[in-house]
Amino acid sequence: MEEKVKQILKNFEETSSEDILEILNQIQIKFQSQITRNYLKGKLMTISDTPNESEKKKLCKNLSPYLNWYLQGL
Numbered sequence: 001m002e003e004k005v006k007q008i009l010k011n012f013e014e015t016s017s018e019d020i021l022e023i024l025n026q027i028q029i030k031f032q033s034q035i036t037r038n039y040l041k042g043k044l045m046t047i048s049d050t051p052n053e054s055e056k057k058k059l060c061k062n063l064s065p066y067l068n069w070y071l072q073g074l
Contacts, residue, residue: 017056
C-alpha cells in the first residue's frame with residue numbers, strides 16, 4: 001500500500017478520485033484515534049456522494065495530508 005500512496009502523491013492530478021478514496025479508506029482504519037477515524041470516514045462518505053468528478057478531486061486534495069501521515073508512520 002505504501003507504493004500506491006507514493007504513486008498517488010506523485011501523480012495526484014492523473015489519479016482517479018476512486019483510487020484516492022480507496023486508499024484513504026484503507027488508511028482511515030489504521031488510525032488509533034476513533035475520533036480521527038470517524039472524522040475521515042465522514043469526509044470520505046461526503047466525497048463519495050459528490051456527483052462531479054472535478055469536485056471530488058478538489059475534496060480529495062484537501063485530504064492529501066492523510067497520505068503523507070501514512071507514509072510517515074501515522
